[in-house]
Amino acid sequence: MQSMYMHTKMELRLLSRDIIGLFFVFIMPALCFYFFGKLFETQHAEDMQYFNQYIPGMIGIVLFTAGFFIVGLQAVIDREKGVYKRLIGTPVRSVLILQAMVIKGMLAVVVGSLEIILIGRLGLNAPIELNVAQFVLSMLLAASAFISVGFIVARFFHRFHSAMAIGFVTLYPMLFLSGATIPIDSLPSSLKTVSLFIPLRYAVHLLQNGWAGKLFTSSSTWDAVVLGAILVLGIILGRNFYKWDRA
Template identity: 25%
Template sequence: MSTLTLPGTFSLGLVRGAAEIKQFFRLREQVIFTFAFPSLLMVLLGSMLNSSMPGMAITTGQVLAAGMIGSGIVSTSFNSVGIGLAADREAGALKRLRGTPMPAASYFIGKIVLVGATSIAQVVLMSVVGVLLFDLGLPTDPAKLLTALWVFLLGVTSCTLLGIALGSVTKSVSGAVAVANLIYIALQFISGVFVTPITNLPKVMVDIASFFPVKWICQGFRSVFLPAEAASQEMAGTWELPMVALVLTAWCVAGLLLAKLTFRWSNEGK
């Protein structure tokens, strides 16, 4: 008599990811806000702050656009996952999933698949805006393309896992929205996303921002889209790519631990 073999954790995660993508694109308001908000900020701030940088062949608008491409994937990962998970739990969807053979790890993988797809779309959209409005140069050097790939993967993974942790500790959708946006906006300011160059910020702010992923994701993307001379405008005077990799990898590990420790299927007992 043959026995039924259930799909593995990863296979279930891919199936869950496909379902997450379909569900996401059915919510038109969420799709519009997720993709339009970062691009709108880029257009508004870039237009107001765009000026030539002394002694350099780049503009502050290009610096801002390159950094905001990085911060855009934080929006599609940390914010959207944190809010989405809180909504799933509040609506009872997670409680129903608990009665299925799908483990929590597959649910996590599904969220990462969703974020990967939406973040790729976000990077493409914001890159097009940057090229058309601020004459941002697209990378062609293989080394820069490789840097873009690993910064993207580490950034998406770390911020998705941290979003899961956020959505797990907040008790409601409204609470998740408030906390996620507060953290996201505050970190963008102190990480030098809205203030260019970052050296214009007080050092204490940048020191605080250096503990979190946003600064390093944006710095990594600036290294991809801007010429080598622009590294002189960073706090350390270089792109610090080994440090970017180290910090983002550490946040991937920390995010996984936090997600596993905080994840819960329902609000019962809270």
């Protein structure tokens, strides 16, 4: 337990110095949320139920950025610096590093999600009407899946610049084609087809169902299957990645 605490403390210290991760998890989603919220507020002020879809959607962006930029990018940086190779032959257990990274990612998700909710309530005067239990369950599955995406990124990209480039390339489709900022129904038919291949689409829809108390309905089944498959893949690759003899 003491080792777990020390490794988690170290990861949180690294997070406090991670300008890129802090920006993409706590600043960029908050600014986008406030901007699009104000834009909607001036155009459709009478339909405040929009926020019951929009808030969980933007929380989905937090999940993606936390998994990619805080977990995945940090793992790539550590490998590029040779951190894992230096751990070969030491008594440090790889599973402790893996667990500390997961805890760091989950804490970032919780803080980022609370930030979005507070901005919605205090900054945009949005109604906060959610099923807390179902939303927490949906967020646990979605957050776990996207933290595992970080390990998938770390498994296939060995250099910071290549991983960062992929992050920028995937960020905009995740932002605009997942239903997080623009409802899927508002997209042209061609982009609706493209959105089927955007993993965040399924997380956003699951979060929206959890928020509305519709988590245990048939409309959530495919979302859970897709996210579950991503989670399993991430666990397999993460276990392989955090073996010092393969770092």
